[in-house]
Amino acid sequence: MNREEKQEVIEALKDKFSQYSNFYITDTESLSVDQVNVLRRNCFNKKVEMRVAKNTLVKKALESLDSEKYSGVYDSLHKVTALMFSESPKDPAVIISSFRKEQNGEKPELKAAFLNGDIFVGDNQLINLTKIKTKNELIGDVIGLLMSPIQRVIGALQNKPEEAEAKAPEAAPKAKAENAEAPKAEASAEAPKADEAKPESDNSQKEPEA
Numbered sequence: 001m002n003r004e005e006k007q008e009v010i011e012a013l014k015d016k017f018s019q020y021s022n023f024y025i026t027d028t029e030s031l032s033v034d035q036v037n038v039l040r041r042n043c044f045n046k047k048v049e050m051r052v053a054k055n056t057l058v059k060k061a062l063e064s065l066d067s068e069k070y071s072g073v074y075d076s077l078h079k080v081t082a083l084m085f086s087e088s089p090k091d092p093a094v095i096i097s098s099f100r101k102e103q104n105g106e107k108p109e110l111k112a113a114f115l116n117g118d119i120f121v122g123d124n125q126l127i128n129l130t131k132i133k134t135k136n137e138l139i140g141d142v143i144g145l146l147m148s149p150i151q152r153v154i155g156a157l158q159n160k161p162e163e164a165e166a167k168a169p170e171a172a173p174k175a176k177a178e179n180a181e182a183p184k185a186e187a188s189a190e191a192p193k194a195d196e197a198k199p200e201s202d203n204s205q206k207e208p209e210a
Contacts, residue, residue, distance in 0.1 A: 006057060013053060013061035013083075017070075020049075020085040022115050024092040025073060026108040028052070029080040035103060042095050049085040058083065072119035076112035089115040093129035 001009075017023065028036060043050040055077035062070040084092040096108055113120040113129060120129060 009053065009057050010061045010064070013051075013058060014065055016049065016051065016083070016085050017061060017065055020087065021117075022086050022089045022092075023113070024084040024086075024096075024110065025058075025076050025112045025114075026082045026084060026092075026096065027079050027111055028082040028108045031107050035107075038103075039095070039099055039108065042099060043084060043092075046091045046095055047087065048091050048095060051083045051085070053081060053083060055079075055081050069117075070114065072121070073112045073114055076121060078111075081111070082108060090129060090132040093126055093132070097126060097130050 028039070031039070040050050058081060059074055059077050062073070084095070086092050093110070093113070096110060099108070100106060110123045110126045110129075111121075113125065115129075115132075
């Protein structure tokens with residue numbers, strides 16, 4: 001590869017690093033051609049761009065963009081390097097993890113990941129990276145939290161008619177009892193008092209007979 005070809009690769013890498021805020025640096029050494037093709041296909045299905053590049057060219061591309069910003073990944077640029085560019089911070093980690101299970105192997109190995117300015121170094125970070133919440137997942141969690149009180153209120157309102165119907169049979173006997181006592185109260189109110197029913201006594205004395 002001559003100087004011009006190297007410069008073309010560097011410029012192409014710079015475009016990718018500028019386009020994506022998330023990229024993974026992996027080691028695909030010892031993978032067969034067929035395995036690499038399967039890995040590429042898995043990346044394509046997840047809209048993840050995979051690109052194999054020389055470590056020196058990758059470093060030059062990063063240094064020309066922002067030497068300090070990417071300094072944390074330079075030590076990971078060794079052996080065979082395959083870059084994975086993604087809009088999602090977790091998709092490459094999920095692809096790597098799933099591929100390993102399918103192939104019963106330990107490759108590709110995660111060397112480093114640059115996610116929105118945060119750097120994760122080492123293959124031991126892979127499991128944690130598969131659990132990262134994406135932007136849409138976080139939005140969904142927030143919406144779920146906001147909707148939860150509303151759903152409880154709606155549920156309470158929907159249960160009120162049932163509670164009213166359940167209480168109705170209990171209220172009916174009380175109403176009957178009150179209606180039954182009403183005539184008694186009216187009758188007692190209309191009945192004259194004992195003192196009022198008696199005729200007034202004649203207290204005047206009879207005149208003596210002549």
